[in-house]
Amino acid sequence: MTAATETGHPNVLAKAVREGIFAGVISFFMFLLFVGVETYQDINNALVWRTRWGLLAIFVLVAAVSRFLTVAFIKPHIDRRKLAKAKSGVLEVSEQKNFFHRHFLKIALIFLLVYPFLSLLIVGKQGSLKYVDNFGIQILIYVMLAWGLNIVVGLAGLLDLGYVAFYAVGAYSYALLSSYFGFSFWLLLPMSGILAALWGIILGFPVLRLRGDYLAIVTLAFGEIIRLVLINWTEVTKGTFGISGIAKASFFGIWSFDTGSANSFVKAWGLSASSVYYKIFLFYIILALCMLTAYVTIRLRRMPIGRAWEALREDEIACRSLGINTVTTKLTAFATGAMFGGFAGSFFAARQGFVSPESFVFLESAVILAIVVLGGMGSLTGIAIAAVVMVGGTEVLREMSFLKAVFGPDFTPELYRMLLFGLAMIIVMLFKPRGFVGSREPTAFLKERRAVSGSFTKEGHG
Amino acid sequence: MALGTTTMTNDTILKVEHLSMKFGGLMAINDLSLEVRRGEITALIGPNGAGKTTVFNCITGFYKPTMGMLTLQRRDGKEFLLERLRDFEIPKLAGVARTFQNIRLFSGLTVLENLLVAQHNALMKASGYTILGLLGLPAYNKAVDASIEKAKYWLDKADLTDRADDPAGDLPYGAQRRLEIARAMCTNPELLCLDEPAAGLNPRESAALNTLLHLIRDEGASILLIEHDMSVVMEISDHVVVLEYGQKISDGSPDHVKNDPRVIAAYLGVEDDEVEEVIAVELEGGNH
Numbered sequence: 033m034t035a036a037t038e039t040g041h042p043n044v045l046a047k048a049v050r051e052g053i054f055a056g057v058i059s060f061f062m063f064l065l066f067v068g069v070e071t072y073q074d075i076n077n078a079l080v081w082r083t084r085w086g087l088l089a090i091f092v093l094v095a096a097v098s099r100f101l102t103v104a105f106i107k108p109h110i111d112r113r114k115l116a117k118a119k120s121g122v123l124e125v126s127e128q129k130n131f132f133h134r135h136f137l138k139i140a141l142i143f144l145l146v147y148p149f150l151s152l153l154i155v156g157k158q159g160s161l162k163y164v165d166n167f168g169i170q171i172l173i174y175v176m177l178a179w180g181l182n183i184v185v186g187l188a189g190l191l192d193l194g195y196v197a198f199y200a201v202g203a204y205s206y207a208l209l210s211s212y213f214g215f216s217f218w219l220l221l222p223m224s225g226i227l228a229a230l231w232g233i234i235l236g237f238p239v240l241r242l243r244g245d246y247l248a249i250v251t252l253a254f255g256e257i258i259r260l261v262l263i264n265w266t267e268v269t270k271g272t273f274g275i276s277g278i279a280k281a282s283f284f285g286i287w288s289f290d291t292g293s294a295n296s297f298v299k300a301w302g303l304s305a306s307s308v309y310y311k312i313f314l315f316y317i318i319l320a321l322c323m324l325t326a327y328v329t330i331r332l333r334r335m336p337i338g339r340a341w342e343a344l345r346e347d348e349i350a351c352r353s354l355g356i357n358t359v360t361t362k363l364t365a366f367a368t369g370a371m372f373g374g375f376a377g378s379f380f381a382a383r384q385g386f387v388s389p390e391s392f393v394f395l396e397s398a399v400i401l402a403i404v405v406l407g408g409m410g411s412l413t414g415i416a417i418a419a420v421v422m423v424g425g426t427e428v429l430r431e432m433s434f435l436k437a438v439f440g441p442d443f444t445p446e447l448y449r450m451l452l453f454g455l456a457m458i459i460v461m462l463f464k465p466r467g468f469v470g471s472r473e474p475t476a477f478l479k480e481r482r483a484v485s486g487s488f489t490k491e492g493h494g
Numbered sequence: 495m496a497l498g499t500t501t502m503t504n505d506t507i508l509k510v511e512h513l514s515m516k517f518g519g520l521m522a523i524n525d526l527s528l529e530v531r532r533g534e535i536t537a538l539i540g541p542n543g544a545g546k547t548t549v550f551n552c553i554t555g556f557y558k559p560t561m562g563m564l565t566l567q568r569r570d571g572k573e574f575l576l577e578r579l580r581d582f583e584i585p586k587l588a589g590v591a592r593t594f595q596n597i598r599l600f601s602g603l604t605v606l607e608n609l610l611v612a613q614h615n616a617l618m619k620a621s622g623y624t625i626l627g628l629l630g631l632p633a634y635n636k637a638v639d640a641s642i643e644k645a646k647y648w649l650d651k652a653d654l655t656d657r658a659d660d661p662a663g664d665l666p667y668g669a670q671r672r673l674e675i676a677r678a679m680c681t682n683p684e685l686l687c688l689d690e691p692a693a694g695l696n697p698r699e700s701a702a703l704n705t706l707l708h709l710i711r712d713e714g715a716s717i718l719l720i721e722h723d724m725s726v727v728m729e730i731s732d733h734v735v736v737l738e739y740g741q742k743i744s745d746g747s748p749d750h751v752k753n754d755p756r757v758i759a760a761y762l763g764v765e766d767d768e769v770e771e772v773i774a775v776e777l778e779g780g781n782h
Contacts, residue, residue: 335617335621336614336618336624342600346599349556351582353678354611355615356614474604474606474659475610476610476642477606478655489661
């Protein structure tokens with residue numbers, strides 16, 4: 033055993049050389065046609081080909097040499113380290129966490145609170161529009177949506193592929209009621225949540241008996257129905273044109289953010305006109321909404337209803353044998369999740385000033401679900417990190433104009449968004465199959481709170 | 495005996511009358527009548543496929559019986575017709591709890607959480623269906639403390655206190671069995687239905703289980719159990735009912751049943767005149 037792990041041992045070296053050559057041969061044939069041969073049009077527009085042996089040689093060499101190095105040095109090194117650790121008898125489970133780890137949530141919250149002012153300070157009014165709106169608000173909307181969906185998927189284990197429907201209900205509730213009746217944002221925010229919760233119950237009823245794949249398909253269909261109704265009910269929703277000119281949220285009715293109005297916020301505070309103040313205000317609203325979602329989720333998890341949701345995810349039949357009414361338990365999960373989707377939707381409408389069915393396609397549901405799964409089902413922290421990575425990643429891609437210098441002027445990085453997402457998800461799921469935070473925090477404990485490893489929790493079967 | 499006209503004396507907790515259950519063309523239970531007496535351990539035994547688990551599923555509401563009446567009388571005299579209740583109402587209203595042949599724990603929840611989930615209905619009421627609980631009223635906090643006390647009590651009885659904060663899925667098999675029983679007891683049942691509680695246990699775990707069951711009986715809950723392990727049945731039960739092909743073939747005290755030639759014939763498939771010789775073998779060697 034020890035002989036095999038020693039670097040430079042003839043056996044290991046011989047094996048490394050063998051594997052290196054093998055990798056080289058495979059990559060030679062793999063890249064022969066992709067890299068080794070190039071077609072182009074000559075001056076007569078005829079398609080001709082030429083060889084690129086040099087480039088092919090580089091590819092083959094990189095493959096062969098890195099395979100050789102991996103087998104000869106890196107692997108034995110890792111094995112030695114593992115062996116040393118096993119010998120020292122210290123378990124890998126580190127109880128001691130560093131300062132950043134322990135206070136991660138506090139640090140994150142403080143950062144979010146000062147974030148708009150930080151960006152104002154660093155990049156100025158015009159520059160911070162991008163950072164507050166495109167990054168801050170956009171990410172927080174998805175954080176809130178994902179936390180809302182987390183109640184349904186992560187806690188209750190009901191796979192919902194049509195979550196965007198509740199987002200749409202919330203957005204259109206605000207858009208329609210404010211433009212037809214002139215209600216204010218602060219009245220319509222709770223109303224949108226209640227209406228969305230109502231739709232959550234309406235969706236919940238027919239799908240109570242369904243589990244797993246069947247549940248997923250029906251919720252998917254529900255999402256599409258809502259979208260198609262919005263497109264085709266043109267008298268009310270104006271169809272694909274969407275509803276524009278939606279009223280902005282006011283500063284709790286005291287100041288308005290409309291530029292021309294008498295009690296304008298900028299005038300009252302003697303500031304120069306800029307839309308950044310409204311964006312900062314919106315940032316704090318969505319931050320508060322996110323905090324509300326997190327608070328309610330954390331509180332509910334420790335309540336009997338939250339425990340019943342998690343028990344439902346673990347074993348529905350056992351739930352019924354303990355006298356838990358699974359019908360109302362499922363419906364409350366749908367309704368609570370939908371309510372937060374509705375809040376987020378009405379906020380979205382107030383922020384955009386425009387809603388159309390375009391914003392509520394299936395892809396949105398898929399992205400929200402992907403955030404929940406990537407973050408680790410049930411974990412608020414993990415989901416927030418996943419939202420930053422996925423939504424922030426999209427925005428960062430837009431900024432990467434330097435890539436044009438590498439790949440040519442026709443290259444638009446946003447177009448590769450889904451490709452990169454797919455790749456990123458596969459990589460994350462390979463290394464962390466339970467998402468960023470795979471363990472679950474118990475809701476009650478006798479002696480000490482120990483996280484439950486993800487290998488024990490179930491995903492639920494619908 | 496006409497259906498619905500029988501009156502129950504208070505020492506009968508469950509009365510099963512003319513119970514039949516049909517699956518398509520298969521008659522899983524055929525006109526079965528039996529009684530479970532209060533404060534006793536009643537065992538339901540029989541060869542594989544005799545319909546024992548089907549009886550259980552009818553009692554606990556997982557199946558709706560094709561025919562028959564299941565009357566449960568609570569200590570306060572209230573009577574419930576189990577076949578008319580929905581599955582979750584049977585533990586909630588009628589006070590019947592059950593365990594499963596293949597253990598069904600909430601494996602990702604800790605042992606303590608498993609016991610708290612079992613007290614769902616009491617806690618729901620105390621939390622004002624979540625609304626008052628969200629406000630953190632003292633009445634709710636008191637109920638939470640009480641629920642933890644009750645969980646602690648059963649943890650102690652099931653010898654699981656050390657593992658209270660571990661995930662239920664992490665427990666060894668025997669401990670999972672005990673946890674499932676403790677969880678059922680946390681619903682405050684008057685009738686506890688155990689589906690093969692001793693299956694897969696080693697002799698020591700089996701003995702611990704017997705102690706636990708006796709303790710539960712002494713606390714006032716009646717027990718109905720399905721069991722294959724004859725040594726468990728004979729040792730702990732006060733009353734044994736034997737099923738074969740969905741019909742009752744014997745009913746009485748353990749001594750009566752183990753000497754009943756029809757039971758021996760059913761278990762061993764032998765002629766009646768050979769019965770005497772095999773009784774001893776059967777009782778000593780279990781039913782293998």
